[in-house]
Amino acid sequence: MEKIGIVGAGLIGSSWSAIFSSKGFDVVIYDSNKNVENEFKKRVETFLEELKFIDNKINIEDSLQNIKFVHDINYLSNNCTFIQDCSPEIIEIKQELFSKLDNSCPENVILSSSSSGMPISLITQNLKGKNRCIISHPVNPPHLIPCVEISPSLNTSDEVVNKTKDIFGKIGFSIIYVKKEIDGFILNRLQGALLNEAVKLYSEGYASADHIDSTVRNGLGLRWAFMGPFETIDLNAPGGIKDYMQRYGNMYLNMEKNNKILPDWSETNAIKLEKERREILSTDQLLKRAQKRNNMLKSLRKLKKDLNEEVIN
Ligand SMILES: NC(=O)c1ccc[n+]([C@@H]2O[C@H](COP(=O)([O-])OP(=O)(O)OC[C@H]3O[C@@H](n4cnc5c(N)ncnc54)[C@H](O)[C@@H]3O)[C@@H](O)[C@H]2O)c1
Structure with missing residues (x-):
């Protein structure tokens, strides 16, 4: 050992x-x-x-x-x-x-x-x-x-x-x-892509902080505990991933091409976001919520094990 x-x-x-x-x-x-x-x-x-x-x-x-x-x-x-x-x-x-x-x-x-x-x-x-x-x-x-x-x-x-x-x-x-060195490796680049987009959608006024969170909490995130982005789209078109890419590729490409605004990570935006979050969860409840998150993760791990979905590679 x-x-x-x-x-x-x-x-x-x-x-x-x-x-x-x-x-x-x-x-x-x-x-x-x-x-x-x-x-x-x-x-x-x-x-x-x-x-x-x-x-x-x-x-x-x-x-x-x-x-x-x-x-x-x-x-x-x-x-x-x-x-x-x-x-x-x-x-x-x-x-x-x-x-x-x-x-x-x-x-x-x-x-x-x-x-x-x-x-x-x-x-x-x-x-x-x-x-x-x-x-x-x-x-x-x-x-x-x-x-x-x-x-x-x-x-x-x-x-x-x-x-x-x-x-x-x-x-x-x-x-x-990670086959080649890159800032943020794979995980924080994926997380960063989502976070940068969330910050942009929020600061440009497209939805409230909680509705942006809800999109993941009640939508995308339910799948993400079991599969990554490629497996997700492989199942989202009748002919698999190639079919999906042909059907929706241009939509994603155009979003990226038209994405000219940088995300607003300024203090002003942080203060606005902080205010919205604290109305939902007060500072003294942060630790308790983190404990609940850990409990939910434990249950999810158990569920994945029971479903034979805890695939270690
Ligand atoms: N917290 C996260 O979500 C997370 C996730 C993945 C990776 N990481 C990485 O893990 C590392 C640690 O993060 P953390 O969240 O545990 O931070 P932390 O602040 O909780 O702990 C850091 C500890 O290092 C000690 N320390 C400071 N300088 C030191 C030194 N020169 N020698 C020895 N000890 C020293 C501090 O006293 C402190 O106890 C960071 O590189 C962070 O990016 C953090």
């Missing part, structure tokens, strides 16, 4: 810790802020309970025993074989961290980042150990959404790619392999 090092004990670091420890991996966790240890432990316990709902074989006590919180990052360099960065999405922090780890870890240690959108070559461009660096980007919350994007750079060795795939395979994750 690889020994997993995790840097950053926030939301994502806690979730990775719960996942790896529950699958029997030893996990060593480090955070530059010593005060986060208690909060981390509470979060990991909650996440393990959520994981147990999906897989009742998980033993929470044993999993917790597999996790060690340390206050010296060098402990990871000396003891771990796979290190997963979960530090904030700030390029300077990640560059400094990877440089420190590259200088202190033996050559066989894989350095991987949870970054949401930064290509690994940008983080590691000046390192001598570029070949052992890779992106393994999760979806939040990772312990309930078992999907990871693996994005190497041209410098990453095949051995590192294969070992990384193997590790995430062992924890039952579906792997999205």
Whole structure:
């Protein structure tokens, strides 16, 4: 078993810790802020309970025993074989961290980042150990959404790619392999396309924030838990995807050609959106709603399993 090092004990670091420890991996966790240890432990316990709902074989006590919180990052360099960065999405922090780890870890240690959108070559461009660096980007919350994007750079060795795939395979994750480096990888580019369009439709006054959300919540999203955009359109024309593309291709092409406005991500628009959202969900209810989201995800995972639709690739 690889020994997993995790840097950053926030939301994502806690979730990775719960996942790896529950699958029997030893996990060593480090955070530059010593005060986060208690909060981390509470979060990991909650996440393990959520994981147990999906897989009742998980033993929470044993999993917790597999996790060690340390206050010296060098402990990871000396003891771990796979290190997963979960530090904030700030390029300077990640560059400094990877440089420190590259200088202190033996050559066989894989350095991987949870970054949401930064290509690994940008983080590691000046390192001598570029070949052992890779992106393994999760979806939040990772312990309930078992999907990871693996994005190497041209410098990453095949051995590192294969070992990384193997590790995430062992924890039952579906792997999205990004063949060429691109900002935002696949997931956040797809999410970005939808978000950019939603922001445009809202700021140009075509529909309220809630009606735009409802289009996904009560419409498109019902299908998306089971199939992606290509399978969706494959089933939406009698002759399959080619038939769909012939029937509707021009409609989508014209929308794209006529799409000249940039989405309004300004503070003014954010304030307007915030006001509309807070009328629907007050600030003090945000956490409760996130907990309910996690409960709904747990039920959805169970349903997919029962329907034999939890296809891991
Ligand atoms: N939150 C999400 O939805 C999400 C989803 C996928 C990927 N990610 C990515 O995961 C990473 C972590 O995000 P998060 O949401 O867990 O952030 P977070 O703010 O919850 O946690 C970051 C943790 O890193 C610690 N930290 C800061 N600088 C550090 C350093 N130099 N060394 C060690 N620890 C340090 C902080 O004290 C904090 O505990 C980011 O790269 C983010 O883009 C986040």
